[in-house]
Amino acid sequence: MILRCKIYPVNLPRGVSSSYFGRGVGSMKNSIRVAIVGRPNVGKSSLFNKLLGERKAIVHDLPGVTRDRVTGELKWEGAKFLISDTGGYVPGDDPITKGVNQQTSGAIEEADIVLFVVDSKEGLLPFDFEIANTLRKFQKDVIVCVNKVDNERLESMLYEFYSLGYDKLVAVSALHGTGIGTLLDMLKALAGNGEVHVQEVEKIVPKVSIVGRPNVGKSSLLNRIVGSKRVIVSELPGTTRDLIDIKVEYFKKEYIFVDTPGIRKKSKIEEDLERISSLKAIDSIKKSDVALLLIDSTIGVTEQDLKIAGFIDENYKCAIVAINKWDMVKGNKAKEKAILEYTRYKFEFLKYAPIIALSAKTGFGLKALIKSIDNVYAEYSTRIETSRLNKVLGEVVSTHGLARRGRAILKFYYATQVSICPPTIVAFVNYPELIKEHYERFLKNRLRESLGIPFSPIRLIFRKRS
Known part of the structure; x- marks a missing residue:
């Protein structure tokens, strides 16, 4: 049965077009299937009508008005969606209720994305949690639509709806159209290029830039990591003119290390070539995932070290402060402790940066460095529910x-x-x-x-x- 009713025009969000197909429509080519579900009278049909811009589903305050699926096509910024309004899940065991629930489950099974509608004015009811648990069994992308958010007081109560256990949540008002644009953007983001499916993710290799003042041992450290003299090493500051990218594998993990020219104070940059090299080093920080700031244990933290650290912080990069030439102080416990404490004190503004001691000359601290890179990059790429x-x-x-x-x-x-x-x-x-x-x-x-x-x-x- 196709529900038929008089159509009342409703203003569509800019860029949206729609058409109506009724129940039982076959999948349209390149269309993303979306099912609207929820308990009775939370505004599922009102949301459906607002999305499509026409009153296609019957809207009434009596719970359970929508029993059969009503479907319409929606286009938003190049993506096509086939939206199904369902009767939702209804408590009860009578034949009609069972039929409605079966129709809803069928719509979810066929859908790529599910809009789970809840009522902000009534708040969460036990049946909402039952529906949330049911939806998890289908393993679909779910957007929780908190409907009837018509004032600021209701917006401030949105926290409680995260207890349903879903990350994607949007506040909407099907009556006034609030939040509809945001919901459409969320649908578009999930749709990607018009196909909802899991694609093979390209293996991501963290990029680590070795930065610091001239002659602190950057090239020596890279050579130690690589295990061969791939980079010219000299006591003369400014030996490295170009960015050197080398892919390295450690314990079946890959890393890209970038040796950079030393970053000097502007007043000390004399040659044009050296100025360009310093700019390349700064650009390397911007393009890296992890900035490994190398300092010299025999000199300590300088003003230029702090400026480089500040640049790393301003660009929201992971940072590791590595104190090189540790072989020069190793064994003197008091001096080791003093250097570590002073370094932490000077880099107080870079609280998230671990500080490690190493020696590019002997290889001391190399395993600790690789472990630190793994740890900071794992947190840097963290997704939080x-x-x-x-x-x-x-x-x-x-x-x-x-x-x-x-x-x-x-x-x-x-x-x-x-x-x-x-x-x-x-x-x-x-x-x-x-x-x-x-x-x-x-x-x-x-x-x-x-x-x-x-x-x-x-x-x-x-x-x-x-």
């Missing part, structure tokens, strides 16, 4: 007084990780301008600690929730 992120953020914020200015008090709504390398987190707040540098630094330090990524920089982006 949205539910866990929001739980941790809530705990961190609750233990620290919220920023305020006059009557304006900072409020966090929710946060989501948008990328890796570095872990980049977008937090939606009411007044981004209230977040000052010291408070952002506090959040980063606490988040690194609480999320278990102490060796990775974190990029925080604060956006006003409209």
